[in-house]
Amino acid sequence: MPTTPRSDLASPYDALLLYSFGGPNKAEDVVPFLRNVTAGKGIPDSRLEEVGEHYYGFGGKSPINEQNLALQAALEAELAERGIDLPVVWGNRNWEPYTDDAVTELENLGAERAVALVTSAYSSYSGCRQYREDLAVTLDKRGQLGEDGSTTVEFDKIRSYFNHPGFVQANVDAVLDGFAALEAKGGSPADATLVFVTHSIPDTMEAASRISQATYSEQHLDVAAVIAERVGAVRGHEVTWELAYCSRSGPPSQPWLEPDVNDLLTERAGEGLRDVVMAPIGFVSDHMEVAYDLDTEAMETATELGLTAVRAGTVGTRAPFVAGLVDLLLERAAIARGEAVEEATVGSLPPFRSVCEVDCCLRRDGEPSGVPALCGVDLRR
Ligand SMILES: CC1=C(CCC(=O)O)c2cc3nc(cc4[nH]c(cc5[nH]c(cc1n2)c(C)c5CCC(=O)O)c(CCC(=O)O)c4C)C(CCC(=O)O)=C3C
Numbered sequence: 168m169p170t171t172p173r174s175d176l177a178s179p180y181d182a183l184l185l186y187s188f189g190g191p192n193k194a195e196d197v198v199p200f201l202r203n204v205t206a207g208k209g210i211p212d213s214r215l216e217e218v219g220e221h222y223y224g225f226g227g228k229s230p231i232n233e234q235n236l237a238l239q240a241a242l243e244a245e246l247a248e249r250g251i252d253l254p255v256v257w258g259n260r261n262w263e264p265y266t267d268d269a270v271t272e273l274e275n276l277g278a279e280r281a282v283a284l285v286t287s288a289y290s291s292y293s294g295c296r297q298y299r300e301d302l303a304v305t306l307d308k309r310g311q312l313g314e315d316g317s318t319t320v321e322f323d324k325i326r327s328y329f330n331h332p333g334f335v336q337a338n339v340d341a342v343l344d345g346f347a348a349l350e351a352k353g354g355s356p357a358d359a360t361l362v363f364v365t366h367s368i369p370d371t372m373e374a375a376s377r378i379s380q381a382t383y384s385e386q387h388l389d390v391a392a393v394i395a396e397r398v399g400a401v402r403g404h405e406v407t408w409e410l411a412y413c414s415r416s417g418p419p420s421q422p423w424l425e426p427d428v429n430d431l432l433t434e435r436a437g438e439g440l441r442d443v444v445m446a447p448i449g450f451v452s453d454h455m456e457v458a459y460d461l462d463t464e465a466m467e468t469a470t471e472l473g474l475t476a477v478r479a480g481t482v483g484t485r486a487p488f489v490a491g492l493v494d495l496l497l498e499r500a501a502i503a504r505g506e507a508v509e510e511a512t513v514g515s516l517p518p519f520r521s522v523c524e525v526d527c528c529l530r531r532d533g534e535p536s537g538v539p540a541l542c543g544v545d546l547r548r
């Protein structure tokens with residue numbers, strides 16, 4: 168029986184683009200980084216100063232870049248282990264190595280078709296479309312985006328993976344470790360509430376995320392239910408859980424997803440809650456939102472309220488997550504080759520689209536962005 172040579176498993180791709188947000192490496196980087204992030208977004212100066220202080224509190228260095236390097240190394244090791252010969256190129260939307268640097272590196276490698284893996288598991292403007300737009304805009308600035316959407320290096324994208332078994336299992340493992348840590352801290356795990364935490368987004372962005380098959384918050388609620396159930400099954404007791412949000416910005420007049428994690432802890436403590444495990448399922452690694460908004464601010468709130476609280480880990484480079492990402496890459500390659508593939512999921516939502524719909528995940532409901540986006544049908548002939 169003929170077998171596919173292992174190095175052909177990733178065909179038609181000749182590179183993987185690990186595509187992330189980026190963050191500052193030192194104090195002098197903070198202001199230019201924030202300018203990159205917020206260009207044209209209407210974030211008040213007061214919020215920017217506040218966020219700048221969060222970074223300066225850590226010497227101006229976000230943990231995100233080192234974590235992406237670790238993920239890149241873990242992906243390379245997993246690919247090598249499976250005999251898949253595919254370079255992994257790292258690029259960021261908002262800091263070095265920029266998208267433009269990554270495209271140059273892909274060209275230097277002779278790549279003609281790359282597949283993008285974004286470091287955001289959920290679908291919304293911030294977690295999906297904005298990455299696709301930045302790719303298109305970067306290629307356009309380089310004079311490499313044709314009227315018909317053709318590009319010198321062609322890009323596809325791996326689907327939003329919040330409901331992929333690897334991401335979910337890695338979160339289950341992290342939450343189980345969190346419950347063990349709570350017990351070690353003298354807390355009472357059987358009475359604890361599991362508070363899942365994710366990045367808040369404006370209500371308008373939430374509404375516009377509907378086109379991607381379920382809204383941003385619905386994606387979180389679905390996967391949270393699965394994680395809580397699996398954790399409960401292993402621990403042998405029911406797990407009470409809730410979803411809370413962090414890192415709100417924008418003007419106060421603009422509604423964003425709530426409850427804020429600090430408000431939720433305050434309210435539940437008033438109702439008698441004593442023990443809490445916070446699980447940042449909205450983030451794939453411990454970047455600044457986790458280091459500041461959870462480990463610093465929410466932990467301080469919990470301490471003031473007299474709660475016994477622990478923060479569970481993020482998926483980071485946990486083995487089920489990394490193996491799952493490589494499974495997703497092979498799945499995407501098979502789809503690109505036109506083969507029938509089973510797209511594994513857990514929970515009640517379908518696998519999200521590998522090729523985004525026209526106007527998928529706009530910034531505001533009903534308002535086309537006017538910005539081209541790759542990896543969707545928008546520009547495809
Ligand atoms: C959904 C989502 C994710 C998760 C998906 C993903 O991972 O992509 C995410 C990730 C991140 N957000 C980050 C940093 C920032 N986000 C900001 C602003 C905003 N984020 C938003 C949403 C999200 N953001 C939104 C709706 C805004 C308002 C402006 C806008 O409408 O776009 C601002 C401006 C100041 C402020 O407003 O806080 C900063 C500095 C970092 C880097 C952290 C580090 O350095 O370690 C990371 C990974």
Ligand SMILES: [Fe+2]
Pocket residue numbers: 366
């Ligand atoms: Fe953000």
